Amino acid sequence: MTDSQVAADSAGTEAKIIARNIRRVYWVKRQPNEAATEFEAIKHLDLTVKQGEFLAIVGPSGCGKSTFLDMVAGLAFPSSGEITIDGKLITGPALDRGIVMQGYALFPWRTVRKNVEFGLEIKKVPKKDRKEISQRYIEMVGLTNFEERYPHELSGGMKQRVAIARALAYDPEVLLMDEPFAAVDAQTREVLQEELLRIWEKTKKTIIFVTHGIDEAVFLADRVAVMSAHPGTIKEIVSINLPRPRDGIRSSADFGWVRHKIWELLQNEHFTGGKKPAADQSVAESISSSAAL
Numbered sequence: 001m002t003d004s005q006v007a008a009d010s011a012g013t014e015a016k017i018i019a020r021n022i023r024r025v026y027w028v029k030r031q032p033n034e035a036a037t038e039f040e041a042i043k044h045l046d047l048t049v050k051q052g053e054f055l056a057i058v059g060p061s062g063c064g065k066s067t068f069l070d071m072v073a074g075l076a077f078p079s080s081g082e083i084t085i086d087g088k089l090i091t092g093p094a095l096d097r098g099i100v101m102q103g104y105a106l107f108p109w110r111t112v113r114k115n116v117e118f119g120l121e122i123k124k125v126p127k128k129d130r131k132e133i134s135q136r137y138i139e140m141v142g143l144t145n146f147e148e149r150y151p152h153e154l155s156g157g158m159k160q161r162v163a164i165a166r167a168l169a170y171d172p173e174v175l176l177m178d179e180p181f182a183a184v185d186a187q188t189r190e191v192l193q194e195e196l197l198r199i200w201e202k203t204k205k206t207i208i209f210v211t212h213g214i215d216e217a218v219f220l221a222d223r224v225a226v227m228s229a230h231p232g233t234i235k236e237i238v239s240i241n242l243p244r245p246r247d248g249i250r251s252s253a254d255f256g257w258v259r260h261k262i263w264e265l266l267q268n269e270h271f272t273g274g275k276k277p278a279a280d281q282s283v284a285e286s287i288s289s290s291a292a293l
């Protein structure tokens with residue numbers, strides 16, 4: 001489905017985030033004594049994310065997934081083009097967008113509760129309400145009785161749950177997730193995926209979820225945006241018309257079919273950094289090894 005089709009398709013559903021003709025360049029030196037030259041990381045990227053949608057982005061390493069997410073977060077800016085949220089240009093980070101990254105990024109000196117309350121403090125929510133709200137999200141991610149622990153006393157999966165609770169607690173409309181489950185083991189990842197879906201169904205947030213896992217993308221998303229390699233752009237958007245809830249869906253024929261379709265789309269994508277591919281290994285091969293988990 002092309003983006004214009006999506007725009008038409010979304011006639012009845014409000015568009016939440018619209019990226020128009022995004023280009024992003026970095027200035028890089030190829031040799032220490034050379035002048036910096038332009039490196040085009042993203043080109044002609046158009047994408048519409050609908051209100052309440054779960055959109056996953058997959059693509060070869062280095063195609064610009066994190067760069068794009070950073071721009072939606074307002075932590076980086078397009079070299080040209082524009083990204084709007086609710087029709088307003090994104091000019092910086094704001095509390096309408098929560099971010100969950102790989103590697104948790106928790107404050108090590110704060111307990112679980114204090115980490116979860118961080119955004120509420122920024123929002124100047126009164127102390128009594130902060131406690132009530134943080135407790136609700138701590139329970140939602142299954143961390144009751146761990147409120148007073150510090151991050152170094154938690155497992156990887158537990159830290160990731162804290163990061164999710166922290167992002168949800170201040171009630172952002174949009175959740176931006178950059179490979180949030182990459183650092184946890186396969187079993188914990190599946191548990192976290194199921195919990196994330198449960199929370200999403202309850203809270204109706206708009207989610208953009210970057211992943212290397214085709215299975216993960218298909219399991220979670222309403223649509224999967226497949227990016228092409230350098231310079232990164234949206235190659236195709238695949239609608240995931242699988243029923244919800246999706247417990248047990250991984251073994252179904254329909255799941256296998258859509259997974260294969262995305263795998264094929266990625267088959268010819270190589271990250272070359274602008275040069276000719278050195279080896280004949282497609283990104284689909286490297287992605288599918290993690291997706292097989």
Ligand SMILES: Nc1ncnc2c1ncn2[C@@H]1O[C@H](COP(=O)(O)OP(=O)(O)OP(=O)(O)O)[C@@H](O)[C@H]1O
Pocket residue numbers: 026027028039041059060061062063064065066067068273
């Ligand atoms: N600060 C920077 N300076 C120069 N080049 C950068 C910078 N940040 C990213 N890039 C380049 O931009 C391209 C896109 O990077 P990005 O991290 O967005 O890719 P990605 O798709 O998220 O990769 P991965 O899947 O490996 O995390 C890469 O070629 C990267 O080397």
